[in-house]
Amino acid sequence: MEYTTALTTCTYCGCGCNFYLEVLDGQVIGTIPCKTSPTNEGKLCIKGWNVHEFIQSPKRLTRPLIRKNGELVEADWEEALDYTAQRLKEIAEQNGPESLGFMASAKVTNEENYIFQKFARAGVGTNNIDHCARL
Amino acid sequence: MTNSVQEIEDADCIFIIGSNTTSSHPLIATRVYRAKEKGAKVIVADPRRIHIADIADVAVQQNLGTDVALLNGMMKVILDNNWQDQTFINERTEGFEEFTKAVQGFSVEKAAELTGISTEDITAMAEIYAKSDKASILYCMGITQHTTGVDNVKALANLAMLTGNLGKESAGVNPLRGQNNVQGACDMGGLPNVFTGYQKVTDEALHDKMSKAWSSGKFPSRVGLTIPEMISGIEEGSVHGLYVLGENPVVSDPDSNHVTKALEKIDFLVVQDIFLTPTAELADVVLPGASFAEKDGTFTNTERRVMRVRKAIDPPGEAKPDWEIIQELSSKFGYAMHYESPREIMEEIAAVTPSYGGISYARLEGPGLQWPCPDQGHPGTPYLHKDKFARGKGLFHAVEFIPPAESIDDDYPLWLTTGRNFSHYHTGTMTRLSPTLVCEYSENFMEVSPEDARELDLSQGEQVSVASRRGEIGVRVQITPRLKKGTVFIPFHYVESNVNKLTNPAMDPIARIPEYKVCAVKVEKNP
Numbered sequence: 286m287e288y289t290t291a292l293t294t295c296t297y298c299g300c301g302c303n304f305y306l307e308v309l310d311g312q313v314i315g316t317i318p319c320k321t322s323p324t325n326e327g328k329l330c331i332k333g334w335n336v337h338e339f340i341q342s343p344k345r346l347t348r349p350l351i352r353k354n355g356e357l358v359e360a361d362w363e364e365a366l367d368y369t370a371q372r373l374k375e376i377a378e379q380n381g382p383e384s385l386g387f388m389a390s391a392k393v394t395n396e397e398n399y400i401f402q403k404f405a406r407a408g409v410g411t412n413n414i415d416h417c418a419r420l
Numbered sequence: 421m422t423n424s425v426q427e428i429e430d431a432d433c434i435f436i437i438g439s440n441t442t443s444s445h446p447l448i449a450t451r452v453y454r455a456k457e458k459g460a461k462v463i464v465a466d467p468r469r470i471h472i473a474d475i476a477d478v479a480v481q482q483n484l485g486t487d488v489a490l491l492n493g494m495m496k497v498i499l500d501n502n503w504q505d506q507t508f509i510n511e512r513t514e515g516f517e518e519f520t521k522a523v524q525g526f527s528v529e530k531a532a533e534l535t536g537i538s539t540e541d542i543t544a545m546a547e548i549y550a551k552s553d554k555a556s557i558l559y560c561m562g563i564t565q566h567t568t569g570v571d572n573v574k575a576l577a578n579l580a581m582l583t584g585n586l587g588k589e590s591a592g593v594n595p596l597r598g599q600n601n602v603q604g605a606c607d608m609g610g611l612p613n614v615f616t617g618y619q620k621v622t623d624e625a626l627h628d629k630m631s632k633a634w635s636s637g638k639f640p641s642r643v644g645l646t647i648p649e650m651i652s653g654i655e656e657g658s659v660h661g662l663y664v665l666g667e668n669p670v671v672s673d674p675d676s677n678h679v680t681k682a683l684e685k686i687d688f689l690v691v692q693d694i695f696l697t698p699t700a701e702l703a704d705v706v707l708p709g710a711s712f713a714e715k716d717g718t719f720t721n722t723e724r725r726v727m728r729v730r731k732a733i734d735p736p737g738e739a740k741p742d743w744e745i746i747q748e749l750s751s752k753f754g755y756a757m758h759y760e761s762p763r764e765i766m767e768e769i770a771a772v773t774p775s776y777g778g779i780s781y782a783r784l785e786g787p788g789l790q791w792p793c794p795d796q797g798h799p800g801t802p803y804l805h806k807d808k809f810a811r812g813k814g815l816f817h818a819v820e821f822i823p824p825a826e827s828i829d830d831d832y833p834l835w836l837t838t839g840r841n842f843s844h845y846h847t848g849t850m851t852r853l854s855p856t857l858v859c860e861y862s863e864n865f866m867e868v869s870p871e872d873a874r875e876l877d878l879s880q881g882e883q884v885s886v887a888s889r890r891g892e893i894g895v896r897v898q899i900t901p902r903l904k905k906g907t908v909f910i911p912f913h914y915v916e917s918n919v920n921k922l923t924n925p926a927m928d929p930i931a932r933i934p935e936y937k938v939c940a941v942k943v944e945k946n947p
């Protein structure tokens with residue numbers, strides 16, 4: 286049996302508490318609040334304490350899906366990404382880059398938001414990018 | 421936040437307005453309790469009698485959408501009694517004259533009438549806040565989700581400047597960011613008007629720098645569309661494709677029936693998420709991303725602290741880290757990206773973003789860094805505006821009270837406001853799959869005052885229907901003295917009884933934030 290921990294930052298609210306995710310044989314089994322973190326100093330709220338539960342929900346998406354004949358069906362990455370890139374390109378060519386919109390996310394990392402807006406601005410050529418900060 | 425979370429506990433006064441701190445930001449509430457223990461005065465203004473009001477020196481329940489009236493009333497009291505910090509005003513601000521004129525034209529009695537708060541309470545709040553050496557304002561969506569959201573924020577800034585509570589420790593105007601990386605998504609340019617670090621897309625001088633860094637020639641210097649504008653664009657036929665990354669607008673946007681219709685109509689919708697959310701169910705392509713436990717990266721919290729996210733486990737099945745998916749898609753689209761790791765992406769962010777200039781993974785071992793952090797030697801910035809404001813002088817704004825966009829009438833006689841409960845989060849896609857959290861609150865409910873419950877003949881736990889001009893939902897009744905007569909409250913975590921079918925999409929004209937916090941409804945017993 287292999288037990289490891291990874292020091293990370295909570296995914297729920299803007300407090301940004303730090304904790305260790307406890308991993309046993311590839312499964313997250315719990316959280317340990319980080320005592321040296323300036324934001325939470327060894328404490329967590331009920332959401333942080335139970336953060337490992339949703340990650341490993343059986344409802345997680347595990348394969349790309351493509352709509353075929355009205356139904357979402359499993360596909361491989363190659364097909365899903367080729368198709369998506371091709372459709373986005375067609376729309377940009379036919380109606381201009383301004384006909385595409387991008388919704389960034391308050392849930393993903395800084396690095397991911399950065400390359401997402403870079404794709405929208407430098408790749409596609411539109412500033413139609415927003416996220417739900419307002420919501 | 422202008423100041424840091426840690427500093428809150430050393431404030432002399434904490435003014436909480438439009439933030440249900442114990443529910444939405446529990447670990448910030450901890451600091452408020454500690455401050456109270458150390459002798460701080462606490463003032464709470466919220467339409468509901470929220471939990472933290474129990475420790476308040478003054479707790480008031482203003483009528484929905486009357487924050488500007490309350491704040492102007494407080495400032496009128498401060499000016500009448502000469503409690504302002506004139507040295508700070510003279511040395512560090514401008515626009516004081518016009519501001520004074522606007523406030524002098526207002527009266528405490530008028531404020532009391534509009535807000536439903538007594539003149540004594542308004543005066544007590546003003547006195548405590550103004551006479552404290554270090555007074556800190558904490559606010560959240562209760563301030564911003566209004567058609568007058570920007571006015572509300574400006575009024576809070578006026579109050580802080582009037583009393584010299586900016587640019588020093590344990591004071592400031594502190595918006596508590598709702599979602600964990602809202603701050604980061606804004607910092608990274610996930611907005612239609614700015615590149616990273618709030619560099620304006622309309623600033624042509626920046627385009628040279630960005631196009632060099634991004635080896636790309638063409639970007640528009642016109643401000644793009646906000647989310648509500650994208651939705652209307654779909655309806656009008658000008659927006660044909662949408663790429664949604666980890667968002668669930670079908671549940672989170674106001675007037676959600678309308679959003680669903682638009683997304684059903686759009687030519688092409690791609691949704692990247694970790695669950696098949698109601699938004700993903702409408703997609704043409706769904707791309708399975710990774711949760712925060714399955715990838716490396718950084719988040720930026722509400723006090724501007726950039727902190728590491730570290731991979732603990734592999735994503736399930738064939739799911740992949742979101743940065744890898746975006747990069748592959750961009751390359752296939754024809755704009756190649758070749759990042760080896762998030763660390764490498766952060767190096768590029770630091771190179772193009774002055775406020776993140778000194779941030780690198782090597783420096784993020786330990787407690788993280790608060791931006792602005794312009795270079796490798798800079799220790800980061802715990803509080804903003806120390807010796808001067810970003811624009812030089814702090815600007816007072818004359819702000820007048822404007823009522824909410826929708827008002828109660830004979831058909832829709834109750835005010836509705838929305839918010840969170842302590843065990844759930846946002847649209848519930850994560851927390852509602854967590855058995856422990858579901859135990860706390862498994863289904864939606866409407867909080868109503870004992871007086872209204874009596875008048876409408878409602879009993880505890882009864883299923884009722886709530887309708888606004890836009891839609892109708894079913895909820896259970898929860899009778900509680902936390903609400904005052906005439907106002908009801910429904911949380912927004914429940915897709916099957918989605919309160920955003922009722923909320924008003926009318927927006928603040930500048931921030932484009934919808935008025936989630938105020939609309940008119942009627943409650944009917946089920947036949």
Ligand code: SF4
Binds near residue numbers: 299301325331333
């Ligand atoms: S543990 Fe609770 S308070 Fe801390 S970041 Fe997570 S949700 Fe917020």
